[in-house]
Amino acid sequence: MEVLKEREAQIHRTGEQPFTLTCNKDSLAGAVSQRACVFCGSRVVLYPIADALHLVHGPIGCAVYTWDIRGALSSGPELHRLSFSTDLQEIDVIFGGEKKLTNALFELIERHSPKAAFVYSTCIVGIIGDDLEAVCRQVEKETNIPVIPVKSEGFKGNKRAGYTAACNAMARLIGTGDTTGISPHSINILGDFNLAGEIWMIRGYFERIGVEVVANITGDGRIADLQRAHGAALNVVQCSGSTMDLAKMMEDDYSIPSMRVSYFGVEDMAQALYDVAEHFKDPEMLAKTQQLVKEELEKLLPKLEFYKKALNGKKAAIYVGGSFKAFSLVKAFRLLGMDVVMVGSQTGTEQEYRELAEITDPGTIIVDDTNPLELTSFLEEKVVDIFVGGVKERPIAYKLGVGFCDHNHERKEALAGFVGMLNFAEEVYSSVMSPVWRFTYQNKADR
Amino acid sequence: MSKNRPNYISTTNACKLCTPLGAAIAFKGIEGAVPYLHGSQGCATYMRRYIISHFNEPIDIASSSLSEKHAVYGGGANLKLGLINVTQKYRPQLIGIATTCLTETIGDDVKMFLNQYDKEVQGEKPIMVEVGTPSYNGTHMEGFHNAVASVVDTLAGIGEEDESGDKINILPGFVSPADIRYLKEVTEDFTLKATILPDISDTMDGQAAKTYEKIQPGGTPLVSIADMGSGIGSIEFGHTMSEQSGGAILEKKFSVKNRRISQPMGIRASDRLFDHLAALTGLPIPEKHKAERGRLVDSYVDGHKYIYGKKAIVYGEEDMVVGLTGFLAEIGVMPILCASGGKSKKLAEKIAEATGDLLPEQPQVHEGMDFYDISELAESLGPDLLVGHSKGYPLAQKLSIPLIRVGFPIHDRMGGQRILHIGYRGAQQLFDLVVNACIAKKQSDSPIGYSYM
Numbered sequence: 001m002e003v004l005k006e007r008e009a010q011i012h013r014t015g016e017q018p019f020t021l022t023c024n025k026d027s028l029a030g031a032v033s034q035r036a037c038v039f040c041g042s043r044v045v046l047y048p049i050a051d052a053l054h055l056v057h058g059p060i061g062c063a064v065y066t067w068d069i070r071g072a073l074s075s076g077p078e079l080h081r082l083s084f085s086t087d088l089q090e091i092d093v094i095f096g097g098e099k100k101l102t103n104a105l106f107e108l109i110e111r112h113s114p115k116a117a118f119v120y121s122t123c124i125v126g127i128i129g130d131d132l133e134a135v136c137r138q139v140e141k142e143t144n145i146p147v148i149p150v151k152s153e154g155f156k157g158n159k160r161a162g163y164t165a166a167c168n169a170m171a172r173l174i175g176t177g178d179t180t181g182i183s184p185h186s187i188n189i190l191g192d193f194n195l196a197g198e199i200w201m202i203r204g205y206f207e208r209i210g211v212e213v214v215a216n217i218t219g220d221g222r223i224a225d226l227q228r229a230h231g232a233a234l235n236v237v238q239c240s241g242s243t244m245d246l247a248k249m250m251e252d253d254y255s256i257p258s259m260r261v262s263y264f265g266v267e268d269m270a271q272a273l274y275d276v277a278e279h280f281k282d283p284e285m286l287a288k289t290q291q292l293v294k295e296e297l298e299k300l301l302p303k304l305e306f307y308k309k310a311l312n313g314k315k316a317a318i319y320v321g322g323s324f325k326a327f328s329l330v331k332a333f334r335l336l337g338m339d340v341v342m343v344g345s346q347t348g349t350e351q352e353y354r355e356l357a358e359i360t361d362p363g364t365i366i367v368d369d370t371n372p373l374e375l376t377s378f379l380e381e382k383v384v385d386i387f388v389g390g391v392k393e394r395p396i397a398y399k400l401g402v403g404f405c406d407h408n409h410e411r412k413e414a415l416a417g418f419v420g421m422l423n424f425a426e427e428v429y430s431s432v433m434s435p436v437w438r439f440t441y442q443n444k445a446d447r
Numbered sequence: 448m449s450k451n452r453p454n455y456i457s458t459t460n461a462c463k464l465c466t467p468l469g470a471a472i473a474f475k476g477i478e479g480a481v482p483y484l485h486g487s488q489g490c491a492t493y494m495r496r497y498i499i500s501h502f503n504e505p506i507d508i509a510s511s512s513l514s515e516k517h518a519v520y521g522g523g524a525n526l527k528l529g530l531i532n533v534t535q536k537y538r539p540q541l542i543g544i545a546t547t548c549l550t551e552t553i554g555d556d557v558k559m560f561l562n563q564y565d566k567e568v569q570g571e572k573p574i575m576v577e578v579g580t581p582s583y584n585g586t587h588m589e590g591f592h593n594a595v596a597s598v599v600d601t602l603a604g605i606g607e608e609d610e611s612g613d614k615i616n617i618l619p620g621f622v623s624p625a626d627i628r629y630l631k632e633v634t635e636d637f638t639l640k641a642t643i644l645p646d647i648s649d650t651m652d653g654q655a656a657k658t659y660e661k662i663q664p665g666g667t668p669l670v671s672i673a674d675m676g677s678g679i680g681s682i683e684f685g686h687t688m689s690e691q692s693g694g695a696i697l698e699k700k701f702s703v704k705n706r707r708i709s710q711p712m713g714i715r716a717s718d719r720l721f722d723h724l725a726a727l728t729g730l731p732i733p734e735k736h737k738a739e740r741g742r743l744v745d746s747y748v749d750g751h752k753y754i755y756g757k758k759a760i761v762y763g764e765e766d767m768v769v770g771l772t773g774f775l776a777e778i779g780v781m782p783i784l785c786a787s788g789g790k791s792k793k794l795a796e797k798i799a800e801a802t803g804d805l806l807p808e809q810p811q812v813h814e815g816m817d818f819y820d821i822s823e824l825a826e827s828l829g830p831d832l833l834v835g836h837s838k839g840y841p842l843a844q845k846l847s848i849p850l851i852r853v854g855f856p857i858h859d860r861m862g863g864q865r866i867l868h869i870g871y872r873g874a875q876q877l878f879d880l881v882v883n884a885c886i887a888k889k890q891s892d893s894p895i896g897y898s899y900m
Contacts, residue, residue: 059581061494086457087458123486124549373536441657
C-alpha cells in the first residue's frame with residue numbers, strides 16, 4: 001500500500017536502515033489518525049480522581065463521548081463516572097459562557113460536595129475567550145474547595161499537550177496538604193489508572209515489601225492524597241508521558257526523585273519492585289522483594305507453561321497510546337515465545353522508538369501516529385495472529401480475521417503485575433485459539 | 448403534560464450526542480463516501496470510538512486535524528490538504544464534510560474553501576458535500592437530517608427517462624442496518640425500486656471480508672441519489688426534523704410528493720407504512736406481510752397479561768421515542784415519561800398523536816432532558832421498565848428494573864446493529880423482548896422458581 005509521503009518518516013523497519021523516526025508532531029490532515037486531542041490527554045489522566053468533579057466546559061460532545069469510558073475503578077466515591085458538561089448553546093457562544101460555567105459549578109458543587117473541581121476547556125472556549133482562571137478563582141473562594149482550570153483546548157497541540165495540562169492542574173493541589181507521619185520509605189504511584197483494579201494489586205506488592213504509598217496518581221485517586229503527595233520520598237512513574245511532567249515539577253519544587261517503571265510483564269514488574277527497593281537501600285526491603293518475586297513466580301510460571309506451549313511462534317502486532325507500554329508488551333510476548341512483528345504508538349518519543357528498534361527483531365515495523373489503512377497494510381503484510389490495541393483498532397483486526405487483545409482504557413481485565421501476566425496470556429490465548437478464525441478469510445498463503 | 452420539569456443549568460449524563468456525529472453516520476450510508484470533520488483531531492477520533500463500540504465495524508472519519516495556528520489564521524489550508532490526502536488514500540466517490548464547533552466559531556467558510564479547492568487542485572476529484580454542524584446547535588439528529596438534506600440538495604436530480612413509475616424514495620432517519628434491510632425487502636415485495644437514503648445496512652454491518660476494503664461496500668448508490676427526482680413519492684420517517692428535510696427538498700425541486708410518517712413501530716404505525724405503499728403502487732399488501740401482521744396480533748394476545756399496566760420510561764432521539772411510545776401504548780404498557788435530549792418543541796404533540804385514545808392518561812413528555820433529570824423523575828414515578836439505548840443502564844441498575852435496549856448506542860451488548868425496530872417484524876421482536884423482560888424479572892425476583900409462564 002502506498003503511504004502518504006508526509007507519513008514516510010514516521011515509519012521504520014528494524015535493521016533495514018539506520019534508525020531515524022520522526023515523531024511528536026501534529027497529526028496529518030486527512031490521514032485518519034488514531035489519536036484524539038489535547039482534551040483527551042487531560043481527560044484520561046485526571047479521569048480516575050474519583051472524589052473530584054470533572055466539568056467539561058463546552059458543547060455536549062466532549063463530555064458525552066468521555067462518559068464512563070474507562071475501566072478506572074474506585075474503592076469509594078464514583079463521581080468520576082458521571083459526565084458533567086456546561087452544554088454550551090449558540091447563545092453562550094455569542095455572549096460568552098462564563099456565567100453559565102459559574103452557575104453550573106455552584107450547582108454541581110452543592111449537589112455532589114466534591115473535594116475539588118476540575119474545569120476542562122474545550123476548543124470553543126479557547127476561541128470565545130472565557131476567562132476560566134477568573135471563574136475558578138471566584139468559585140473556589142465561595143465554595144472553599146480547589147477549583148482548577150485545565151487548559152485542554154482540543155486544538156492546542158496533541159494528546160501529549162493534554163498530559164501536560166493535566167499535570168499542571170494537579171501541581172496546583174500538591175503541596176497544600178499535611179505530610180506529617182509519612183514514612184521515609186514512601187512513594188507516589190504515578191501513571192497507573194487502576195484499570196480493572198490494577199493499582200490495588202501494585203499497591204499490595206509495594207506494601208508487602210514495606211513501602212508506604214502516599215498518593216495514587218491517578219488510579220483510584222483522591223484529592224487529599226494528591227495534596228500531600230509532596231511528602232513522599234520517591235515518585236514511581238509508569239506510562240510514557242502522561243505523568244512524567246508532574247514528576248519533573250515535583251523534582252524541581254520538592255526535590256523528590258523519580259524513576260520510570262512498568263508493571264506489565266513479569267520482568268518489568270519484578271524490576272519495578274527491585275528498583276524501588278534498591279532506591280531505599282534497605283536490605284530488609286530487598287530481601288522482602290526477593291521473597292515476593294519468588295513467591296509470585298512460583299505461583300505464576302507453572303500456570304504460564306500451558307499458554308507458552310500453545311502460543312509458541314505465533315505472531316503479534318502492537319499499537320498502543322504510549323510507547324513505554326509497548327516495551328513491556330514486546331517482552332511479555334517474548335516470554336510467551338511469540339514474535340512481535342509490528343509495534344507502534346500514538347505518542348512515543350524518538351528515544352523510546354530508538355530503544356524499540358534496538359530490542360526488536362530485524363524487519364519489525366516501528367510506527368508513530370499511524371492510521372487504519374497503514375495498520376491494515378502492516379497486518380496484511382505480516383500475517384499476524386494477534387493485534388494488541390484499543391477499541392479503534394479492534395474492528396480493523398477483526399475485519400482482517402485477526403485475533404485481538406484490548407490493552408487500552410476500556411478493558412476490564414487486569415493485565416498488570418504477576419497476576420496480570422497470566423490474565424494477558426489467557427486473553428491472547430482465548431482470541432488466538434478460537435475456532436472462529438476457521439470461518440474467516442485470512443490472507444494466508446494456504447487459503 | 449409538562450409537569451415537574453427539572454430545570455438545571457449543568458448537564459449530567461447527556462441524553463443526546465453532538466451534531467457532527469449524526470452527519471458522519473449519515474455520510475457513512477452513501478456509496479463510496481468518507482465522512483470528514485473540519486475541526487481538531489479529537490472530534491473524529493472520539494466519534495469513531497463511540498460509533499465502533501455500537502456497530503463493531505471499522506469507521507474511518509477523516510479530520511482537518513486543526514492546530515493552534517489554524518484556529519488563528521483559519522483552517523482552509525488544512526481542509527484542502529486533508530481532502531487531497533483522503534482522496535489519494537481512499538479514492539472515495541464522495542467526501543461528506545461536516546463542520547465542528549471550532550470551525551463554526553472561527554468562521555471558516557467551507558463553501559468558499561471548496562470553491563478554491565476546485566480551482567487549485569487538478570485531476571479527478573470526488574464529489575464534495577458539505578453540511579454545517581456546529582455542536583452547540585441541536586443534537587446528532589439535526590446533524591443527521593441536515594447531512595441527508597445536503598446530500599439531496601447537492602446530488603438529487605432526474606436520471607434517464609424512465610416510464611416504469613416504480614421508483615420510490617425512503618428517508619428513514621437514523622434506523623438500524625437491520626431496519627434498512629427490512630425496508631429493502633418490503634419495498635421489493637411491493638415491486639418497487641427504493642432509494643433508501645442513507646443506507647447503512649452494509650457499510651455499518653458488513654461481512655467478514657476476504658481483503659480489507661478501504662471503504663466498506665454498500666451505501667445508497669450515487670446514481671440512485673441522482674435519480675431521486677423521478678420517484679413516484681418519498682416517505683420520510685419522523686416528524687421532529689426541520690422543514691428543510693431531504694424529502695421536502697425533493698418535493699420542492701422535483702415535485703416528488705413527500706409523506707412524513709412516524710417511525711413505523713408497532714401495528715398502527717406499520718399499517719400506515721404498508722397502506723401508503725399499497726396506495727402508491729396500487730397493489731395489495733403482500734401476503735407474507737399480512738401473515739406477519741396476523742402472527743403479531745396473535746402474539747399480542749398471547750402475551751398481553753404479562754405486560755398490561757407496566758409503567759415504562761422511554762428516552763432517546765425524539766422520533767424514536769415517538770415510535771416506541773406508540774408501540775408500547777398499543778400493547779398495554781403505560782409510558783409514564785417520554786424524554787429526549789432533543790428540543791424540537793414537537794415531542795409532546797407527536798406523542799399525543801402516536802398514542803391516540805389508547806392511554807388512560809398521557810405520559811409526562813420532556814425535551815432537553817439528561818439522565819440526571821430522568822433519574823430524578825424516575826424516583827417518584829416508579830417505572831417497571833426502561834426503554835431506550837444502553838446509556839440508561841446505570842438508571843436501570845439503580846432501580847433494579849429491566850432495560851429494553853433499542854436504538855443507538857448499544858455499548859454493553861452484542862448486535863445493536865441487528866436490532867429490528869420497524870414494521871410488523873420489528874414489532875414482533877420488540878414485543879417478545881418486552882414481554883420476556885417482564886417475565887424474567889418476575890421469575891428472578893420470585894423465590895419459588897416457576898419453570899413455566
